[in-house]
Amino acid sequence: MRYSKSREEAEDLLQEGFIKVFRNIQHYTATGSFEGWIRKIMVNTALEAIRKKKIDYHAFDVSDAEEPQELFPDVFDKIAVKDLLRIIQDLPIGFKTVFNLYAIEGYQHKEISDMLGISESTSRSQLTRARQILQQKIKNQSGAIESLKRKTVESGK
Amino acid sequence: MVNKEEHNPLDEKFHNAFSELEETPSPEVWRNVEIELDKGNKKRPAYWIWFTGTGLLLLLAGLGAWYLFNTKTTGKNAIVIKTKSTTQKQKTDTGIHATNSNIPTAASTQADLNIKKDSSKEILSKQNIIAINARKKEKHINIANKPINKKTDKVTKSTIVKTISSPTALSKDNNIQVKEVAQTQNNPLRKEEETKKALVTPTVNIPIPASKKEATTESTNVPAIAANPNGQKVRDSSMSKVSVKKTDSIKKTVSNTIQAKTDTPVVKMKVHHIFNIAGFYGPQIEKNEILSNNGNLNLNNDKPGTSFNAGIKAGLTLGSRIEVSAGISYSRFSLSSSSGSKFYFSRYLTQPYTFSGAYGDMVVPVSTMDQGFSLNAPPSVTAFIMQYQYSQTLSYVNVPIDFRLNFNLHKFKFYISTGVIVQDAVTTNATLYLIKENETDQINYSSLNISKLNFSIKGSIGIEYDITHHFGVYLEPDASRDITSYSTSEVKSITYFIGCNGGVKLYF
Numbered sequence: 001m002r003y004s005k006s007r008e009e010a011e012d013l014l015q016e017g018f019i020k021v022f023r024n025i026q027h028y029t030a031t032g033s034f035e036g037w038i039r040k041i042m043v044n045t046a047l048e049a050i051r052k053k054k055i056d057y058h059a060f061d062v063s064d065a066e067e068p069q070e071l072f073p074d075v076f077d078k079i080a081v082k083d084l085l086r087i088i089q090d091l092p093i094g095f096k097t098v099f100n101l102y103a104i105e106g107y108q109h110k111e112i113s114d115m116l117g118i119s120e121s122t123s124r125s126q127l128t129r130a131r132q133i134l135q136q137k138i139k140n141q142s143g144a145i146e147s148l149k150r151k152t153v154e155s156g157k
Numbered sequence: 158m159v160n161k162e163e164h165n166p167l168d169e170k171f172h173n174a175f176s177e178l179e180e181t182p183s184p185e186v187w188r189n190v191e192i193e194l195d196k197g198n199k200k201r202p203a204y205w206i207w208f209t210g211t212g213l214l215l216l217l218a219g220l221g222a223w224y225l226f227n228t229k230t231t232g233k234n235a236i237v238i239k240t241k242s243t244t245q246k247q248k249t250d251t252g253i254h255a256t257n258s259n260i261p262t263a264a265s266t267q268a269d270l271n272i273k274k275d276s277s278k279e280i281l282s283k284q285n286i287i288a289i290n291a292r293k294k295e296k297h298i299n300i301a302n303k304p305i306n307k308k309t310d311k312v313t314k315s316t317i318v319k320t321i322s323s324p325t326a327l328s329k330d331n332n333i334q335v336k337e338v339a340q341t342q343n344n345p346l347r348k349e350e351e352t353k354k355a356l357v358t359p360t361v362n363i364p365i366p367a368s369k370k371e372a373t374t375e376s377t378n379v380p381a382i383a384a385n386p387n388g389q390k391v392r393d394s395s396m397s398k399v400s401v402k403k404t405d406s407i408k409k410t411v412s413n414t415i416q417a418k419t420d421t422p423v424v425k426m427k428v429h430h431i432f433n434i435a436g437f438y439g440p441q442i443e444k445n446e447i448l449s450n451n452g453n454l455n456l457n458n459d460k461p462g463t464s465f466n467a468g469i470k471a472g473l474t475l476g477s478r479i480e481v482s483a484g485i486s487y488s489r490f491s492l493s494s495s496s497g498s499k500f501y502f503s504r505y506l507t508q509p510y511t512f513s514g515a516y517g518d519m520v521v522p523v524s525t526m527d528q529g530f531s532l533n534a535p536p537s538v539t540a541f542i543m544q545y546q547y548s549q550t551l552s553y554v555n556v557p558i559d560f561r562l563n564f565n566l567h568k569f570k571f572y573i574s575t576g577v578i579v580q581d582a583v584t585t586n587a588t589l590y591l592i593k594e595n596e597t598d599q600i601n602y603s604s605l606n607i608s609k610l611n612f613s614i615k616g617s618i619g620i621e622y623d624i625t626h627h628f629g630v631y632l633e634p635d636a637s638r639d640i641t642s643y644s645t646s647e648v649k650s651i652t653y654f655i656g657c658n659g660g661v662k663l664y665f
Contacts (some may be wrong), residue, residue, distance in 0.1 A: 006539040008501035011186050018190045081174050103168035131167055
C-alpha cells in the first residue's frame, strides 16, 4: 500500500504480484527466505507499475535538498499508523518510491539507482526531499491533533 | 530491516511503524488471482500446439523440397508422360526389327543392355522430354509413322524422330515402334546434341554386317513407314529411341529402351501450368491473449465480431509440387467487450489512463476519466468506480506470400502451405464507453493507438479440385498469428486468427 495511491491500486498490485508468485513458484530455490522472495516479487511488481508512469526523478538534485531537523519523539508517537500510511501515499511518486525502498525495505542507494534507472545522487536527493515533506506533514498532523484535543477538552469543560 | 547506509531517526520510526502494520485484502483479490491462474493453466497447452504445428509444417515443407530437388526427373516444365504399359513379357515386345536395315532385334539389344523395365521408364521420360521440347505446347502427341525426308531431316533444329518398324515386330501381338533419332552428319546442332546424349545414355556397339552398312547408316534409304506384313500402316504403341552413328564399325547408340503397348496408340503428355491466378474469400475468427500487464487495464474479455478476408493472388509453379504465390487482400476484424466490467481508478489520477486491447491501446486523458465525478468528494474517497464497454474495428490491406507443397498431382490435390503476411492498417475505429457505477450516463472515447505495419505467419492445409485444365476450385483452412504486436504500447500480446478461405483458380 505504501507504493500506491489507494487501497484499490494496492490490491491490483497485490493481485498481480501473487499471480507472479504462483506462476514462478518453481523458480524459488530455497536459498533465501520464502517471505523475502515474495517481498521481492511484490516490490518489483510495484516498481513495474511505477516505471510505466515515467516519472521525472530529476526534478530535484542534491543541492536543492537539505536534511530536515530531527523531530521530537512525542510528535511522531501521537500519529496513528494509518495516518502515517496516508502521509506516505500522498507523497509525490518519485519521493515515495525512493523513501519506501530506502527507509522501509532497506535497499542501498546503489541498488535503488539500479532498480529505478537513476543515478545514486538522484536517489539521495529524492530521499532527502521525501524526508523534508514527511517531517512537515507530520508536524502539521501533530498540530492538528493537538488542536483537536484542546477543543475537545474545552468543549468538555 | 533499517538501512544502515545513512541512518536517520525518521526512517527508523517509519520502518518500525510499518513493520507491524497488517492490512487484509478484499476477498475479490484472491478470487481474481484464482481466475487468472486458471486462465493461465488453460492457455498454456495452446503454445505447444502452435509450436508443434509450425514445426511440423516446416518439417514437411523441408522434406518435400528435399525430395523434389533430389529426384532424377528434372524436367524444367514438369512434363509428365503418361503411358499405358502392358505387362507382356515376350521378347518380341521389346524387339527391334528393321526391314531394310540390319539392326539387330531389340530382343538381343535388350539382352545386351540388360535394361530393366523400371529403369527404362525413367530414361524414357528423360529422353522424351528432350524429344518433345520443340512441341511442348501440345497436350497430347500422337506418334505416327512418317516417312523420312532427307531434306527436312537436315534442316530440323530439334531432334527428328524417325520410326523404323519391322513387319516382324509388328505382328499381331507385337506392335513395336522404334523411334530413331535421325543422324544428320552435316548438322552441327545435331552433333552437339548427340555429344550431350552420349553422356547420359547407355551406348552399345552393335556390329552390323558390312553388306548392310549402307542401308543402316544411310537412314534416308530406310523406309520409315511402319508396315505389318499385310502392308498396312501401323501406329506405334510403344516408344524408344535408337541413335545410329556412323563409324568404321558401325556403332549404334541405344538411348532408350522400349515400352510395349497393346492397344493405346496415343502417348499422353500432361503439361503442368507454371502460372496461375486465384481469387479467395473466407471468414476469420480472432483471439487475443495479453501476456503482460503493463497497461492500467487490460481488455482481456473481448469477443470476436464479424471478420473476413478476401483477395487475389498469383502463383508460380516451381517443379511439379512446389508453388510460390503472392497477392493482395483486404481483411476486416472486429471485436467488442462481452459485458460491462467494473474497475477502479485513482481519484488523483495524474497520468492518462490506458486501456490495453487486442488491437491497440485506448489512452484516455485524465479530464475524460474525471468527467462526471465530483472532485469535491470527501477526502476519504480516494478512488472512483466505473464500468466499461468497448468495440474495435480494423481493416487491413495485406500482402500474403505463400509457399505451397502439393502432396499429389491428381485432379484432387491435397497440399499444405506456409507463409508470411504483411499487414498495413488502413482504418482503425474504436469506441470506449465509460459508465459511472449505478448510473446510465456514459462517457464515450474514440481513439486507438495501433501500429500501422504488422507481420504475421500463416500455416494452412488445403484441397483443390481441377475442373478443367485451366480452372480449379479450392478450400483452405488456415491459422495465423502475429509476429509484431498490433499495439504500439509495451503491452505484450499474441493475436491468433483462424480462418477458412475458399477460392477459384485459373491456370495459364
